[in-house]
Amino acid sequence: MKNKSKLGLHIDKINRIISRKIDAAVIRSIDGKITLSQAYVIDFISDNSSRDIFQKDIEKEFDLKRSSVSLMLNNMEKNNLIKRVPVAEDARLKKIVLTEKSIELSKIVSDAIDSGENQLAKDITPEEIEVFYKVLGKIRNNLEGQI
Structure with a gap:
């Protein structure tokens, strides 16, 4: 028997609505200071401040390729939003740390996301x-494993 519920279509529709609403709130809150992607990365790092965050964590969280994340982090570092700090155990590993500038922005971004989540x-x-x-x-x- 063919499934007529079209669950995937409904999930896709609600995903687009959620993204539009929350993205719009975040965009208004950052007022052109940073990109939307940078805002979400700052929020992710801020939400996980109790542990070290590395580039691979960002790749996994946002399902992005290494090259895309590397480019974004390079731009964020140039704009004084993050620092890459070597870890004691392995100098090749660099944890991503927010700067004062991005910590201030994280509060604004977090409020915008929280507002959208509360509405949701x-x-x-x-x-x-x-x-x-x-x-x-x-x-x-x-x-x-299906896709």
Whole structure:
């Protein structure tokens, strides 16, 4: 029997709506100071400040190629948004550290993202969100290795 629910189409539609809304809020908040991608990277590093972040972590988080992340990080370093700091165990490894400039921007970006996330979760109970995450996990597991 053919599945008529078109689950993938509905997920794609809601993804585009979410991206447009949250991206628009972030774009308004950064007011041309940095790129949208840089804003999300700054937010990711800020959210994970309790651990060292390396280029490979950014590649994995945003599903980007090494060359794309390297170019973005080079530009961010030139614009005094990040520093690459060698780690004691392996001087070849460089952790990515936010500068004061980007720490200030991270607060603005985080507020914009939080506002969008709050709107997204409005009128949804914690139990419904938990079920939603379980379903998303199952969908992800169904697709792993398929594409």
